Amino acid sequence: MQTNNEAPLALDTLSLGASAPELARYQQEPPQMHSAAVGKNGYLRLKFVKRGNRSTLHEMERKVPLMVQKALYWDETMPFMPCVPIISTSGCVLQGDRLTLEVEVDAGACAHVTTQSATKIHSMDNNFAAQTQHIRAGEGAYLEFMPDPIIPHRHSRFISDTVIEYDRTATVIYSEILMSGRKYHHQDERFGFDVYSSRITAKDERGTTSFTEKLVLTPKERPLDVVGVMGTFDVYGNVIVLTPKAHQDAILAESPSFYSAGLCHGVSRLPNEAGLIFKVLSNDSVSVKHAIRGFWQTVRKTTTGYSLPTPFLWKI
Template identity: 45%
Template sequence: MIPLDAAPELAPYLDEPAQLPGGAPGKVGLLRLAFEQRGGRTVLADLFRQAPLLVQRALHWDAAMPEMACVFVISTSGGTLQGDRYRIDVSLGAGAWAHVTTQAANKIQAMDANYATQLQRISLAEDAYLEFLPEPTIPYRHSRFVSHTAVSLPTSATVLYADILLPGRKHHRDGEVFRYDLYSCTVRAARPGGPGLFVEKYVVEPARFGVDRRGVLDDLHVFGNAVLLTSAARARRVAEQVPPVWDPDVPLVAGVSRLPNDAGLSYKVLGRETEPVRARIQEFCAVARAVTVGRGAPSVFAWR
């Protein structure tokens, strides 16, 4: 894997902060989560954490899936800062079920030097099931953030991954809609020890290439991106239950597409405000869960 610091879009932001250089002690957040099935339910068998990333313990609060371990990733800082380098490793043993989310939105703080990165590595064994559903990302004015998520799973396992990107703090002072410098997101998947399945990357640089144009986002501000990695048969059943949406009154558009190499599905949602986009992502996740593991969504979903 190419190091995140080598991403070409970071070339204009290689200057170091005046306070602490990038990746200095206190700016490297590490988190390792390993889940295993024991005694009919999933437990957090291994945990390593280094501030500002923190997980306290696994809970079993999902009434629809009481066997599933649920964890909240907590940040002990005031958000993601310039020079921060985060890494999160998540692994699931055979038959393990886990839900990973965050305690609040990921606030990418304003930056006057350097950038922040987050690397996520996800590995599943046979028949494992993972919901990786963090709260939305809010990039502040002049922030620069690069994330890379790499997933390895066999055909019998399922990963449900989603993120929501906001345009900034819309109602802060004079507004921060698309005032950030850079947001780059890459998601890739592969079979264990085998070929790659797909790579999806989008780079948003509002000052260089305006996104509020027709053919890009136009007058829509919130982008929801969900990826379902599962068997071809299950993906087909999910796609049949998720029709495209065009609602000019909200406004909101959404649609599902098939990923290459029978990897699964990609579901994209665009809207003016956060909650309608969140609701569509939740609906997609509920259908995906019902098809892949035969369980309903909880009455109060992880995204409140």
């Protein structure tokens, strides 16, 4: 994890993977349809604002394969918070896909953003898939960004760049779960992907970079199922919480570390008093989701005073 005062490079999905060393060998264009072609250059912009006693999805712009339907208010404990699942009309992330997501939560507003299902990164024989995410949280805003797991298929290549711009009075919960692959589909699917690259950068309201975390996984070159990396575990969970210092101390006090042969997790402070980072490892996604939900409950209760509702059966 790095800290500096330099602004990150501008988010440009079309050029993101072209200069990445980890993708240097995967620049060839797909013969079926070139990268970023119509239907492969997705864009989604969501803006949430506070209107009276509740928040609303005030602006939405989309381009296939990304889309959303109307905001719903399914959270019974926070019925004023719009809940929006991101939908992909292509089903999987495919070679040559270039996806851009922008989420903005205005001052005093709140939102819950998730996905319709797991993000499946399809097997590739040419090129790669790239994604940029730009998240903004204004003064006193509250955002839960809680997508379902990412499942990289064998021979897939994926690069993602996320920038979170936040006011120091806001709370942002950013979650990601990475599977080892479709390990029950084929023996070569477990850590069978070629490249998984993810960078997350946070900047406060002054434009100062609080931290940058970059993860580059190339399991065929550097095995992941070794001591000090994933060991015997198959699923990795990562939750970044950006929130005021007073909340950080309370959350940390309620979040003890845990270790067993089947599950381990712990919480650390982020640099520059930006927030906290929660990491969890397990052999199955259910255990990881359960651990993340416990931490999520602590964060929500501490920052808003509200508890989580009973989970949907298909989200357990």
